[in-house]
Amino acid sequence: MNKIRQRLGRKLFFSYFIIILVGVVSLAITAEFHAPSALDRHMASMETVMGGNMGGMMSDLNENFRTAVNEILLVSAAIATVTAVLISSFVTRRIVSPVQQMKEASRRIADGRYDERVQVIGEDELADLAQSFNQMAHTLAQTEERRRQLIGDVAHELRTPLSSIKSVMEGLQDGVLPAEPATFLDVQHEVSRLQRLVHDLEELSRAEAGQIPLEREAVNPAAFIQAASERLRWQFEDKGVALRLELVDALPSVQVDAARMTQVMLNLLGNALQYTPSGGQVAVSAWTNANKVIITVQDTGIGISAEHLRHIFERFYRVDKSRSRAGGGSGIGLTISKHLVEMHGGRLIAASPGPNQGSSFTVTLPIAA
Ligand SMILES: Nc1ncnc2c1ncn2[C@@H]1O[C@H](COP(=O)(O)OP(=O)(O)OP(=O)(O)O)[C@@H](O)[C@H]1O
Numbered sequence: 001m002n003k004i005r006q007r008l009g010r011k012l013f014f015s016y017f018i019i020i021l022v023g024v025v026s027l028a029i030t031a032e033f034h035a036p037s038a039l040d041r042h043m044a045s046m047e048t049v050m051g052g053n054m055g056g057m058m059s060d061l062n063e064n065f066r067t068a069v070n071e072i073l074l075v076s077a078a079i080a081t082v083t084a085v086l087i088s089s090f091v092t093r094r095i096v097s098p099v100q101q102m103k104e105a106s107r108r109i110a111d112g113r114y115d116e117r118v119q120v121i122g123e124d125e126l127a128d129l130a131q132s133f134n135q136m137a138h139t140l141a142q143t144e145e146r147r148r149q150l151i152g153d154v155a156h157e158l159r160t161p162l163s164s165i166k167s168v169m170e171g172l173q174d175g176v177l178p179a180e181p182a183t184f185l186d187v188q189h190e191v192s193r194l195q196r197l198v199h200d201l202e203e204l205s206r207a208e209a210g211q212i213p214l215e216r217e218a219v220n221p222a223a224f225i226q227a228a229s230e231r232l233r234w235q236f237e238d239k240g241v242a243l244r245l246e247l248v249d250a251l252p253s254v255q256v257d258a259a260r261m262t263q264v265m266l267n268l269l270g271n272a273l274q275y276t277p278s279g280g281q282v283a284v285s286a287w288t289n290a291n292k293v294i295i296t297v298q299d300t301g302i303g304i305s306a307e308h309l310r311h312i313f314e315r316f317y318r319v320d321k322s323r324s325r326a327g328g329g330s331g332i333g334l335t336i337s338k339h340l341v342e343m344h345g346g347r348l349i350a351a352s353p354g355p356n357q358g359s360s361f362t363v364t365l366p367i368a369a
């Protein structure tokens, strides 16, 4: 602290001191050259008025005047220097304390104490700096919190399939489980789930970091809606859920990465299929409204209550943990989809009148310019 203060204080003091010096010197020079001639003129006019020779008086006056001016200059220079010392040390303190505070806070943040904040005083540039500093600390704290939560979530997700594989293996070793295809199929099932989870996690981390490259081009929304529907059509038929497409003719193009938008549609349709019992129906409609293309996936499935609806886009969030897990879901699909839609400048929202009353997911995309 003292070092900074000393250095800054010295700089400030010298800048004041130089200004004082320049002032004193220019005053002295002006007095030296200008005063005698001014005095001469003045005396000359007095001579004519008073009528007489004032030569001796003249040089005396000049001498006295010069001494007086020099004395005055010396005293005022001394007073100004003392004032400069006082002001510079006051200003230094005002500037140095916040800087010092930030320096110490940043050191504590570097040690992992993300709750560190500095005081914002006044409205000057230093206050701006303090504000940006606090903003940075807040972002760091959030990132750290997300990191911690992600590790916890991932560990939790890995535990279930791993312990199930372990128990099958133990059963096989102890001879409790028969070494037959069905037993191995169980293990394979869990391994596939782990693989899918790892893949989804990779996607998620890239999406959250904004690192998914988009190959955007003008695309008719009907193209990716139909592509996704075709890919899932037989699964819908298999489960006995009707899939209807209601697209208005001549939809305007959107500037998107068609593969990524297909992925979003696959997620939404996959969910609609998974959470709609046999005999139900899923409708995909697309239309335009005020420079936007709106795509809605509406199902007649199990619905979502308001309290769950709020969290539906959070990663690893599943309404019914056991039901979704049985279907292989890990609660990441919607999180990734939302990121993907937002990367395209669009929005993804969910709605549901309540449990057992179906749900709808709406994607809004800006129309290509
Ligand atoms: N159409 C829907 N109807 C009712 N609930 C839904 C629907 N879509 C999603 N949900 C709920 O939202 C949760 C999160 O969906 P999300 O797609 O993110 O995960 P998931 O389907 O469980 O797993 P996955 O990561 O494999 O997609 C689901 O677990 C489910 O509870």
Ligand SMILES: [Mg+2]
Residues within 6 Å of the ligand: 267, 270, 271, 329, 333, 334
């Ligand atoms: Mg899903």
